[in-house]
Amino acid sequence: MPELPEVETIRRQLSRKIIGKTIKSVKVRYSKVVRKTSASAFRRFLVGQKIKNLGRHGKLLFIRLANSKTIVIHLKLAGRLLIEKKDTAPRKLTEVVFGFKNFQMFYDDLRRFGWMKIISTSDEAGFLEKEKLGPDFFSRGMNLKKFKEILGKRGKSKIKPTLMDQSLIAGIGNIYAQEACFTAGLHPERKISTLSKGEFSKLYNALARVMKRAVGLHGASTDAYIDAFGKKGSFVPLLKVYGREGEPCLRCKIKLKKQILAGRGTVWCSGCQK
């Protein structure tokens, strides 16, 4: 599922392909994907507009247009933005087709959970506030001190579900929260208030390392995720716990356990994570 590294991969790939290009046509094939705005208004805002640049905040992608509007896209579990040849036919789960002069961009969504909204580019900050998103994990102001300060507000909560709380820090999802807990040697259910200074530092560094590495490898294709060119990311072989329940821990060889935490599957090593 697309988390910060996967969305960043798509942002970088699309940037190279669509910046400076003009949207010639827009077909909305699944009207529920466009939120707040009608499909016809959506088209009206986009057709004829040149793409200025692309941004990302947490798992949200921003496609900024010349007319001071921005398309905000959340891929949720299985959304895909794909560069396709001019003559490629839309598929069953293609929800939006953006036509450019020499190619197309499809929005496919295998779970139909994702959405798009149109906002004013000048109101991006207000939008993030309305969506209740905390700072992006890779934003400029983020550092160990800030990380500790933000998580410290949820002292009584368990670390793993709290890392996934987008209102605190945006971008961390189920895969990277589990991987970071393993790398830092922390049990996913540890209460934040019990973390020592050293443990906070290990957790912060583990998150930064694992997500940077994942961006470099174009993300982790664990479920439906593929990049903007239809290719799988290469991070899966580097996953140490996600999807490995029942298999031996790569560090201590004992069987990895799985439990549901805040409704999400969570794999951890009872030997290495305390």
Add this chain to the structure above:
DNA sequence: CAATCGTCCTGCGGGC
């Protein structure tokens, strides 16, 4: 305040 549950939706895997 913290945690859980139902909801949205589809594909896929297990069971028979």
Add this chain to the structure above:
DNA sequence: TGCCCGCAGGACGATT
């Protein structure tokens, strides 16, 4: 072979 069932999963709103 094929059908039915149940589950996963990000985020939100409602409830305990």
